[in-house]
Amino acid sequence: MARRTPSPRTRFTALRGLAIDDERLARCAAWLGLPPGCGQPNDTGNGRKRPGSTLALLDGPQGAEDSAAWLPPVAAWIEPKTDSDAQPLLAAQTERAGAVDLYINLTTETANDLHLAGRVLTALAARHPLPPDRREDLELALHEAISNALVHGNLEVAGMKELSAAELERFSRDLVRQMANPALAQRRLEVAVTLEPSALAVEVADEGGGFQPTRTDCHGASGRGLDLIATVADSVELRDGGRRIRMRFSL
Amino acid sequence: MEYASEQRDREDTIRLRGRLTFNDHAKLRALIGEMKLNKGQRQILDLSSLEFVDSAGIGMLLIAREEIVATDKTLVLRGAVGQVKRVLTVAQIGKLIPIED
Numbered sequence: 301m302a303r304r305t306p307s308p309r310t311r312f313t314a315l316r317g318l319a320i321d322d323e324r325l326a327r328c329a330a331w332l333g334l335p336p337g338c339g340q341p342n343d344t345g346n347g348r349k350r351p352g353s354t355l356a357l358l359d360g361p362q363g364a365e366d367s368a369a370w371l372p373p374v375a376a377w378i379e380p381k382t383d384s385d386a387q388p389l390l391a392a393q394t395e396r397a398g399a400v401d402l403y404i405n406l407t408t409e410t411a412n413d414l415h416l417a418g419r420v421l422t423a424l425a426a427r428h429p430l431p432p433d434r435r436e437d438l439e440l441a442l443h444e445a446i447s448n449a450l451v452h453g454n455l456e457v458a459g460m461k462e463l464s465a466a467e468l469e470r471f472s473r474d475l476v477r478q479m480a481n482p483a484l485a486q487r488r489l490e491v492a493v494t495l496e497p498s499a500l501a502v503e504v505a506d507e508g509g510g511f512q513p514t515r516t517d518c519h520g521a522s523g524r525g526l527d528l529i530a531t532v533a534d535s536v537e538l539r540d541g542g543r544r545i546r547m548r549f550s551l
Numbered sequence: 552m553e554y555a556s557e558q559r560d561r562e563d564t565i566r567l568r569g570r571l572t573f574n575d576h577a578k579l580r581a582l583i584g585e586m587k588l589n590k591g592q593r594q595i596l597d598l599s600s601l602e603f604v605d606s607a608g609i610g611m612l613l614i615a616r617e618e619i620v621a622t623d624k625t626l627v628l629r630g631a632v633g634q635v636k637r638v639l640t641v642a643q644i645g646k647l648i649p650i651e652d
Contacts, residue, residue: 436603443572459610460614467614468580468611472577522607528606
């Protein structure tokens with residue numbers, strides 16, 4: 301039977317471990333058929349750069365806190381699972397990464413520790429010149445989408461509805477409690493970026509319960525995030541019951 | 552986000568530095584508590600060294616305003632620049648909290 305093999309946007313030719321155990325890195329490398337690296341750029345040793353992109357594997361935020369970890373040739377950052385289904389999941393994530401230009405799949409805890417939106421902008425700015433104001437606006441839009449996915453999606457913490465110190469205290473307490481719950485802190489956040497000559501498409505997805513935006517969302521201290529995104533983006537679309545937001549920006 | 556306070560005449564000025572986001576919930580709770588106890592009639596948040604604010608940060612500033620007004624004092628946002636100034640403008644925060652250059 302003929303098998304459809306779409307030509308990928310990004311072709312991975314090397315793996316880089318960011319503070320991930322050597323043994324796990326070697327196992328992942330064997331699964332994916334990629335040569336494992338230890339954090340150095342794609343240097344073949346004879347002064348020539350290997351063509352293609354690098355897939356970085358994380359185990360927590362360590363090693364990804366250095367901005368060099370977010371520069372080309374790295375085009376995907378994945379925190380592999382340790383469960384029995386780790387291999388098919390990593391293969392599926394790597395295939396999704398190949399279909400876009402930048403791809404990130406991390407746990408909620410790691411994404412939050414890394415202040416992910418700023419990292420995505422580091423990766424983007426290395427590929428497309430961005431004036432400082434535009435870079436800040438894009439970072440805000442991505443930060444709002446990512447924090448919605450982390451806080452309200454994966455951690456299931458309700459926004460601050462009332463303008464009171466008691467409501468801030470409730471938000472603060474819920475956020476700390478939910479982040480300490482491994483079942484929620486290990487939920488995944490996925491960011492997929494497609495860079496076109498004069499536009500940028502970004503999808504942010506979570507594993508929470510989804511949501512339906514309503515007109516009354518903008519009362520109180522929460523609910524301004526989507527409005528802020530809309531002022532920066534050319535279009536905003538919610539999919540998968542609110543678990544996935546797709547934004548398009550002109551560059 | 553980090554902050555430092557300075558008292559002069561009938562004003563307390565609190566300078567915020569860094570990034571104000573949803574992760575700063577504990578610091579904002581402490582800051583609001585301090586401002587409620589401060590003596591000055593005007594509680595001024597100096598934002599000139601704040602580099603980034605998100606929608607939750609804006610929400611926490613609105614909560615600060617409610618709490619300060621409840622103690623018969625005024626909250627003022629001063630000196631915002633760059634991204635912070637743009638977000639305050641887009642979210643029309645000037646309608647709710649006095650903003651000074």
